[in-house]
Amino acid sequence: MDIAPEDNGAEEPAVERRGGWRRMIRRILLAVLAVLVLPYLLILVYALPFTRPVSTLMLSELALMRGYDRQWMSLDDISPNLVRAVMMSEDARFCLHGGVDWNQMRSVVEDALDGEATRGASTIPMQTAKNLFLWNGRSFIRKALELPLALGADFVWSKPRMMEIYLNIAEWGPGIYGAEAAAQRHFKTSASKLSTKQAALLAVALPNPFTRVASKPGRGMTRLAGVVERRARASGAYIKCIYP
Structure with a gap:
């Protein structure tokens, strides 16, 4: 069968x-x-000195057919006034930490656990990593990705290279990226010729360059810029990794 x-x-x-x-x-x-x-x-x-990185925001401007204004400047050609002001405004311990200011981070976490209002703890390496590789907005996912990138970048790059990249990708208004474009747009001068006052105004505009316009400061912004300007003048002990 x-x-x-x-x-x-x-x-x-x-x-x-x-x-x-x-x-x-x-x-x-x-x-x-x-x-x-x-x-x-x-x-x-x-890390190669001849590379000129672009940020994710700059790439999004291109994707949306808007374009952007950015002229790369070496750190040697950027006014020390701006370097000092940005460091004192954004990350005074820039020369001392390895990409993340763990003391500041711990304070923020403790404040959050206690239900208190938290202040920013982003260092310049963290902001650079976010601008280059990630996105704007607050989220634990982005922060979890940001921390190791900041540590890695700070380990590989020298402090001057980190500052150079940051000052060339920072956003200073709609379509305005980098110190040279910001100086030209807001003060009709080069980033190499910024005064201490102009530098301080650009520095305090960084956290929100859309509401804080460096060339049109309000009373509060002018007062904050004055504080940053005074700190920048007395910053010698804090910036030796840039200006020995």
Whole structure:
């Protein structure tokens, strides 16, 4: 008696579907891994002095067909007035930490756990990592990605290179990126010729350059810029990693 073989026709499509799902999941995981690894490779590339990094915001301007204004300036060509003012306004311990100011970070976490209003704890390396590789907005995911990138960048780059990149990708208004474009747009001068007052106004505009316009400061912004200007004049002990 002939015994007809079992019909496996229904099983084969199911096996093919499972194999297709596995391949798709594997591709997604590889794509996610590539996105996570790419910034660390770029950190190595950007250590080369002739590279001129662009930020994710600058790339989004291009994607939206808006364009942007940025003229790269070496740190040697940027006024020390701006370097001092930005450091005193944004990250006074820039020369002392390794990318993350853990003391400041701990204070912020403790305030949050106590239900108190928190202040910013972002260092210049953290802001540089965010601007280069991540996105704006507050989220634990972004902060979790930002911290190791800041540590990695600070480990690979010298402090002058870090400051140079930061001052060339910082946003100073709609479509205005970098110190030279900011100086030209707001004060009709070069970043190499900024006065202490102009530098302080640009520094205090950084946290929100859309509401804080350096060339049109309100009373509160002018008062804050005065504080930064005084701190910048007395910053000699804090900036030795840039100006020995």
